[in-house]
Amino acid sequence: MQLHESNPAPNSRRVHIFMDEKDVEISRVNVDLRAGENLTPEFKAMNPMGRIPVLELDNGRFIAESVAICRYLEELHPSPRLFGNTPESKATIEMWNRRAENNFMMSVAMAFRNISGIFKDREEISAEWGAISARVAADLVPVFDEQLSRNEFLAGDEFSIADITFLVAYEFAGRVQVEVPELPNIDRWLADMKTRSSYSAR
Amino acid sequence: MQLHESNPAPNSRRVHIFMDEKDVEISRVNVDLRAGENLTPEFKAMNPMGRIPVLELDNGRFIAESVAICRYLEELHPSPRLFGNTPESKATIEMWNRRAENNFMMSVAMAFRNISGIFKDREEISAEWGAISARVAADLVPVFDEQLSRNEFLAGDEFSIADITFLVAYEFAGRVQVEVPELPNIDRWLADMKTRSSYSAR
DSSP, rough: OOEEEEETHHHHHHHHHHHHHHTOOOEEOOOOOOTTGSSSSSHHHHHHTOOOEEEOOOTTTTTEEEHHHHHHHHHHHHSEEEEEEESSHHHHHHHHHHHHIIIIIIIHHHHHHHHHTTTTTTOOHHHHHHHHHHHHHHHHHHHHHHHHHSSTTTBSSOOOOOHHHHHHHHHHHHHHTTTOOHHHHHHHHHHHHHGGGGGOOO | EEEEEESSSHHHHHHHHHHHHOOOEEEEEETTTTTGGGHHHHHHHHHHTTSOEEOOTSSEEEEESSHHHHHHHHHHHHHHSSSSHHHHHHHHHHHHHHHHIIIIHHHHHHHHHHHHHHTTTOOHHHHHHHHHHHHHHHHHHHHHHHHHHOEEEEEEEESHHHHHHHHHHHHHHTTTTTOOOOOOOHHHHHHHHHHHGGOOOO
16 A cells, blocks of 8 residues: 655645554655646546545555545554444544534635635635635634533544544644634643644654 | 434435435424524534534434434444445545535535525625635536446445435535536436435435
8 A cells, every 4th residue: 555645734644643543554655735746647547636645555446535544544453443433433423523624624724725825826716715714713613622621532532533633623723824712621632632642643 | 313404405415315225214303594593502502513414312412414424324224335335445435425525515515605695694705705616616527427437326336425425415506506517427327316216305
């Protein structure tokens, strides 16, 4: 297997943390996003969406989308379980992972791309939408703080893919144009996350 | 169990189709979105994101997010498998479900909400972003057509949650402000979808 990725990108970091928690190593191929290597016909044959990361399997097939890659690794290396064990824990982890990704992380990403214009050579942008997305992202943070006031981890008693997604998105938000409120339960959880070896996985 | 939902909403339709494919019945509670019933403190105690559908479990807990609800039902009723059987099929279905949802369906939804202003009493909108999102959604359709030129179903040889997501998003796009191109392989697949009893599930 080979992982096609771009090291500093948030979605690559999600897979790196997941791999470290599973103690899995996969050889890496760097894709230069700024140079548009993800937009070539060769890359789009692997992933027509032109996005990283992409996992190349030994049978020549490709799995794109960071959560799909993580789910594949979960199947091959079930321990520790990061997508849940029971019907309720699997659904709860999926729910919180989606809140962290489809609501929070996507708003952060839209704020970053539309305000910075980092990819304006290849996508239409709207500064107005960037500003709205930054406010939407900031407004969502208290929902996660409230959940973490009643739970050790984002989806309950166990560390999961939902913690990975929210960690990566929250720290990315703090580095781009989102004014992330500092809240006590997130601060406690973030300190816990920083004690894990996976926190610094690259 | 009870399903809190709003019948004509696309995310409710996804769960209805899934339930019909599984031959599962769950009692329903209608939530009036236009009247803001999803924004009350009572509703937000079930789902702090203020969105439908929400599955209320018999133990008093709640599962929000349509795909999380479907995954819970898959665990309780494994046959037929709609999230895959093998590591590779599970990852491939997750990948295509995410392409259908995180790329296509989200662009359709942003086009609809930002152009129509249907929820402008409760969210900031940008007509400029609505127009961009409509173009992004339309530009993605050929990726799905190409995949359906080589596969009977969106994620391969088996009907899956990915077909449900793309079906609901594609038909929703055609009813709102997205100019959906008509392409031959999607047309063939859409005709197949219409032969399933779940197509008209309500």
